[in-house]
Amino acid sequence: MAETTVQEVKKEPFFGKKERQLLLDPINDNNPITVQVLGICSALAVTSMVFPALVMAVAVTLVTAFSNLTTSLVRNMIPKQVRMIVQLVIIAFLVTVVALLLKYLDYPVYKQLSVYIGLIITNCIVMGRLEAYAMANKPWRSFLDGLGNGLGYGAILLLVAFFREIFGKGSLLAGTPLEIKIIGPTADFLINTKESMLFGWYVNNNLMVLPTAAMFIIGIFIWIQRSRNRKLIDVS
Amino acid sequence: MDSPRYILTFVFSLTALVALMLTGLRQVTMEKAQLNEEIFNKRAILSAVETYLPDGKKVKDLSDDEVINIFKTKMQQYVVTPEGQPVEGVMAEDIDMAKERKLPVPERKLPVFVYTEGDKTCYILEIRGNGLWDEIWGNIALESDLNTIAGVAFDHKGETPGLGAEIKDNPAFPHQYIGKKLFDAQGNFVSVIAKKGGAEKGNEHQVDAITGATLTSDGVTDMFKNGIKLYLPYLEEMKSKNQQ
Numbered sequence A: 001m002a003e004t005t006v007q008e009v010k011k012e013p014f015f016g017k018k019e020r021q022l023l024l025d026p027i028n029d030n031n032p033i034t035v036q037v038l039g040i041c042s043a044l045a046v047t048s049m050v051f052p053a054l055v056m057a058v059a060v061t062l063v064t065a066f067s068n069l070t071t072s073l074v075r076n077m078i079p080k081q082v083r084m085i086v087q088l089v090i091i092a093f094l095v096t097v098v099a100l101l102l103k104y105l106d107y108p109v110y111k112q113l114s115v116y117i118g119l120i121i122t123n124c125i126v127m128g129r130l131e132a133y134a135m136a137n138k139p140w141r142s143f144l145d146g147l148g149n150g151l152g153y154g155a156i157l158l159l160v161a162f163f164r165e166i167f168g169k170g171s172l173l174a175g176t177p178l179e180i181k182i183i184g185p186t187a188d189f190l191i192n193t194k195e196s197m198l199f200g201w202y203v204n205n206n207l208m209v210l211p212t213a214a215m216f217i218i219g220i221f222i223w224i225q226r227s228r229n230r231k232l233i234d235v236s
Numbered sequence B: 001m002d003s004p005r006y007i008l009t010f011v012f013s014l015t016a017l018v019a020l021m022l023t024g025l026r027q028v029t030m031e032k033a034q035l036n037e038e039i040f041n042k043r044a045i046l047s048a049v050e051t052y053l054p055d056g057k058k059v060k061d062l063s064d065d066e067v068i069n070i071f072k073t074k075m076q077q078y079v080v081t082p083e084g085q086p087v088e089g090v091m092a093e094d095i096d097m098a099k100e101r102k103l104p105v106p107e108r109k110l111p112v113f114v115y116t117e118g119d120k121t122c123y124i125l126e127i128r129g130n131g132l133w134d135e136i137w138g139n140i141a142l143e144s145d146l147n148t149i150a151g152v153a154f155d156h157k158g159e160t161p162g163l164g165a166e167i168k169d170n171p172a173f174p175h176q177y178i179g180k181k182l183f184d185a186q187g188n189f190v191s192v193i194a195k196k197g198g199a200e201k202g203n204e205h206q207v208d209a210i211t212g213a214t215l216t217s218d219g220v221t222d223m224f225k226n227g228i229k230l231y232l233p234y235l236e237e238m239k240s241k242n243q244q
Helices: A002-011 A017-027 A040-045 A050-073 A080-105 A107-122 A124-132 A139-169 A211-228 A230-235 B004-052 B064-073 B214-243
Strands: B075-080 B110-117 B120-130 B135-142 B149-156 B193-195 B206-208
Touching: A017 A139, A040 A107, A040 A139, A040 A211, A050 A080, A050 A107, A050 A124, A050 A139, A080 A107, A080 A124, A080 B004, A107 A124, A107 B004, A124 A139, A139 A211, B004 B064, B004 B110, B004 B120, B004 B135, B004 B149, B064 B075, B110 B214, B120 B214, B135 B214, B193 B214
Parallel strands: B193 B206
Antiparallel strands: B075 B110, B110 B120, B120 B135, B135 B149
16 A cells, blocks of 8 residues: 555656646636636626736635645545535635735735635635545645636736726726826826827726626637637537 | 544634634734734825825825824824813824714714924814715815815725725815815805716815716715814814914
């Protein structure tokens, strides 16, 4: 028994094809938002600007990666009857850690995201990955699976926020020192609509600031992804 | 199937472990987190007097140390009752308006910040009310005549981004309040209202409401009126004091 496990460990490379797939698959082919359709609530809510979306993406990635790792480490000890509750405790623990760290590192962003940080606990991606993967797989692979899913989620979040901030607010990365003002009625914007003949008609689109816009944008992403990727059409 | 004994032991030790780790982390981060919160609140108060900050700076240009320094050297703090009487032994920055709002009016404590820059003096009052979804609040800075508004800064807990949240996110909204007056020529309290469909031109008691956010705008109007009303006895007293 002991011998066979040693052999198995030898056979599996530290970061082979399987690991690569675990990390990269959720970014496109098995994206948690556009394919698994999980985590939609926060994808609609926190994507009106790029910077908060980025913070949210990092927070969720940390939580999925480490909750997958922790759960996988103790997966054989968890009593089956209470496994969901144990998973919840692990997730809640990590989310609280993220909230405490945010308060410590960047209080204004904590204020801006406050409710949604707490809501990571209810983000279906986290628990979905625990149930679907971490409960049955080894720690390292579970960690990668969590990381991949977090990145896949974050990628969509950032893309949606990118379009919403440009068209809704005319800026990019507002709230950070890197803020770029792109289109608007004063001279500190790159395109000054007051004096520009070409863009004088442009007014910030208020629909883009509302969560509804995120729904349309995610819908368009799903459309594009499915029309390019035949694999997804055959699955569904 | 695991035995009930194992389940209980597992769950209890897991919970204990998690609780212990969280307590530890909180202890380590608490001091800095509280300082962050304090500076965040102080910046909110300063944004009401943004036009009078030293060297024409904006609040976001100030470093944390500068914020603390302004509060040390240029800001006096008072706490008053709704009858205008001073309350001793409390700092205005320690007053939690969310808690005060739940008390009956006579028991409330009202914070007043007096900001001095050169020969300018501003009185900053705190108000709080309800928006559409949740609480909204603001800091109102008055010129030394205790009538003209020098600046306002609003914030909110959960107004709709792009609509109600514009009271904070769109600098044009609070900017309208600058130069508006609380009292009419006879000295009666009129307040400043956010008027749907646009303020009348030249009216000193109206600003434009936010299009599409009528309920939040009405909330701001109510908060303004009710919030300042509590300060009226204090304002009267200060006026007569300043005239002497």
